[in-house]
Amino acid sequence: MTTDLNAMIGRNTGASSTTPAAIVIVVILLMTMGVVHAQPGFTQTGIASYYGKKFHGKKTANGERFSMWGLTAAHKTIPFDSKVRVTNLDNGKSVVVRINDFGPHLKGRIIDLSRGAAAKIGMIETGTARVKVEVLSDDGKADHEKSKGNTAFFQVNVARAELSGWGVQVASFERFDNLLVHLDRLAQKGIDNAHVQMATVDGRRVHRLVVGGYETEAAAEWKRKSLAEQGIDGFVFRIP
Numbered sequence: 001m002t003t004d005l006n007a008m009i010g011r012n013t014g015a016s017s018t019t020p021a022a023i024v025i026v027v028i029l030l031m032t033m034g035v036v037h038a039q040p041g042f043t044q045t046g047i048a049s050y051y052g053k054k055f056h057g058k059k060t061a062n063g064e065r066f067s068m069w070g071l072t073a074a075h076k077t078i079p080f081d082s083k084v085r086v087t088n089l090d091n092g093k094s095v096v097v098r099i100n101d102f103g104p105h106l107k108g109r110i111i112d113l114s115r116g117a118a119a120k121i122g123m124i125e126t127g128t129a130r131v132k133v134e135v136l137s138d139d140g141k142a143d144h145e146k147s148k149g150n151t152a153f154f155q156v157n158v159a160r161a162e163l164s165g166w167g168v169q170v171a172s173f174e175r176f177d178n179l180l181v182h183l184d185r186l187a188q189k190g191i192d193n194a195h196v197q198m199a200t201v202d203g204r205r206v207h208r209l210v211v212g213g214y215e216t217e218a219a220a221e222w223k224r225k226s227l228a229e230q231g232i233d234g235f236v237f238r239i240p
Helices: 018-034 115-120 176-188 217-229
Strands: 044-049 072-074 083-088 096-101 109-114 128-137 165-173 194-201 202-212 235-240
Touching: 044 115, 083 109, 096 109, 096 115, 109 115, 109 128, 165 176, 165 217, 176 194, 176 202, 202 217, 202 235, 217 235
Parallel strands: 044 109, 072 096
Antiparallel strands: 044 128, 072 109, 083 096, 083 128, 165 202, 165 235, 194 202
């Protein structure tokens, strides 16, 4: 599976090719940032959320159909098909889930559970819960057999662009590999006008994923609603 990274900064539709310097920059970034995926024995503590009816029957990031009643979950670094124990630290209830999706997309969340899994640990009413995540096993496949998870290849084209008007921000990532995976998901949905803005927030480098820009706020709002129908949340903002 490949994707076209339309920009490290953005897309320039008039660009005819990717410069060698741009390719070198991307390769150096990938080498120096390091892609570290959670393996058996990995533990993590933080806030869990859940998703259900809105996404029931839609495709997950690994290609299967999401069932809100299944015991599955979304995580940003744990490989697909890994078994994970999630324990609600407020009531001690636990559930073992299988990772089959990429997420969560809201800041401050470490894992998104299916509704069925959330019910098992008593977090339906609260919507979120403080949990401990423990990786019990990976998917058992050698790294070279994985098309997603531990190993992935992306076709990268970089061109600088000047954006103005209005845009829809759909994600923000510190990790560059998470950015690539999300860009790939957008490309699979036919969304080809995605741009990447490199920004510094509270002294940390972040990569904002923006669809746009549009001449009017109304046009950007129409696009936001269209993206929401495809399961992609975002917000409209004025591009400075």
